[in-house]
Amino acid sequence: MRSSFETINSSKANFDDIYCMDDPRGYFSVLGALDYMIPDIAAPIVRQVLAARARQYDIGRAPLILDVGCSYGINAAVHRFPVTFAVLRRRYTRREVARLSSAELLEFDRNYYASWPDIGLGNFIGLDPSVPAIAYAKNVGLIEAGITTDLERFDPTPADRRLLEDTDVVLSTGAVGYVTDKTYRRILGAVRRTPWIVSFVLRMFPYDSLASVFAEHGLVTERLASAVFVQRRFRDVAEFDSTLQALRERGVQTDGFESDGLLRAELFLSRPATDAWAAPIDDIVTVCSGLNRPVGTRYVKLAEDEAEVALEQ
Numbered sequence: 084m085r086s087s088f089e090t091i092n093s094s095k096a097n098f099d100d101i102y103c104m105d106d107p108r109g110y111f112s113v114l115g116a117l118d119y120m121i122p123d124i125a126a127p128i129v130r131q132v133l134a135a136r137a138r139q140y141d142i143g144r145a146p147l148i149l150d151v152g153c154s155y156g157i158n159a160a161v162h163r164f165p166v167t168f169a170v171l172r173r174r175y176t177r178r179e180v181a182r183l184s185s186a187e188l189l190e191f192d193r194n195y196y197a198s199w200p201d202i203g204l205g206n207f208i209g210l211d212p213s214v215p216a217i218a219y220a221k222n223v224g225l226i227e228a229g230i231t232t233d234l235e236r237f238d239p240t241p242a243d244r245r246l247l248e249d250t251d252v253v254l255s256t257g258a259v260g261y262v263t264d265k266t267y268r269r270i271l272g273a274v275r276r277t278p279w280i281v282s283f284v285l286r287m288f289p290y291d292s293l294a295s296v297f298a299e300h301g302l303v304t305e306r307l308a309s310a311v312f313v314q315r316r317f318r319d320v321a322e323f324d325s326t327l328q329a330l331r332e333r334g335v336q337t338d339g340f341e342s343d344g345l346l347r348a349e350l351f352l353s354r355p356a357t358d359a360w361a362a363p364i365d366d367i368v369t370v371c372s373g374l375n376r377p378v379g380t381r382y383v384k385l386a387e388d389e390a391e392v393a394l395e396q
């Protein structure tokens with residue numbers, strides 16, 4: 084499977100340089116220019132899944148979420164604070180922000196996140212071999228702790244295992260392809276309880292090998308068949324052509340999907356069999372079309388048990 088993922092990866096544009104900078108400006112500038120949006124598109128779905136899990140497991144605290152391929156902690160930002168990838172992109176592409184040193188930006192960002200109330204949907208630990216990205220995410224307070232061991236190649240260290248063992252939910256956006264079943268096998272070997280695994284995966288990457296590893300640990304994998312999720316635009320014609328070719332080789336229908344110029348991801352949810360039988364994916368996930376259209380000021384209920392409403396743009 085590794086070699087198959089490597090072959091498919093060769094059809095994708097390479098962004099390695101922006102994953103390893105001291106701060107997220109390069110990441111937001113390059114991927115933002117390609118309309119990267121999967122953390123935002125995934126957010127309402129992830130919330131529905133977290134809510135479904137909370138209905139099945141009353142653990143009396145926010146779940147511990149392991150964000151695989153967390154980069155600069157963007158999923159943690161989107162789920163812990165009232166910000167989006169789009170909002171953060173605007174922040175980091177400001178002229179005033181471009182002038183700052185990384186150390187200055189880190190100080191601003193630490194204060195920025197500290198100034199928002201935590202929504203409380205989850206606490207995050209991050210897994211990413213990018214040492215500077217993990218250091219940033221930890222230092223600005225987005226993740227509690229980070230793991231930089233490349234679990235594709237190495238076993239978790241004893242310290243990594245201690246961080247992994249309390250995981251409730253394993254989340255990934257834009258990471259499968261870089262990570263394979265090898266990483267997930269090592270994660271599942273380190274956790275104490277069987278987690279729920281939520282993955283948004285580009286359609287050119289087969290998920291079978293990951294689902295097989297999950298099955299060995301008693302997890303049932305469901306794919307949401309009724310929806311696909313836009314990840315970003317293609318970088319250039321070469322990436323467009325080679326991705327369409329890779330999808331065709333997998334027998335994936337691209338007309339009306341990637342052929343229109345936008346990469347699509349699918350949602351996979353893996354859970355203990357009893358959880359999946361009790362509440363199948365179609366019962367817990369509903370995709371709401373139209374959320375991306377501009378609307379006027381809205382009233383927003385803050386939480387199920389709170390009467391307050393907030394005004395939100």
Ligand SMILES: C[S@@+](CC[C@H](N)C(=O)[O-])C[C@H]1O[C@@H](n2cnc3c(N)ncnc32)[C@H](O)[C@@H]1O
Binds near residue numbers: 210211261
């Ligand atoms: C497209 S970014 C996605 C980042 C973030 N999840 C998001 O959606 O904004 C892919 C990330 O995968 C990370 N990555 C690459 N190889 C990895 C590995 N072996 N294990 C974990 N993460 C890896 C990269 O460093 C990068 O941060």
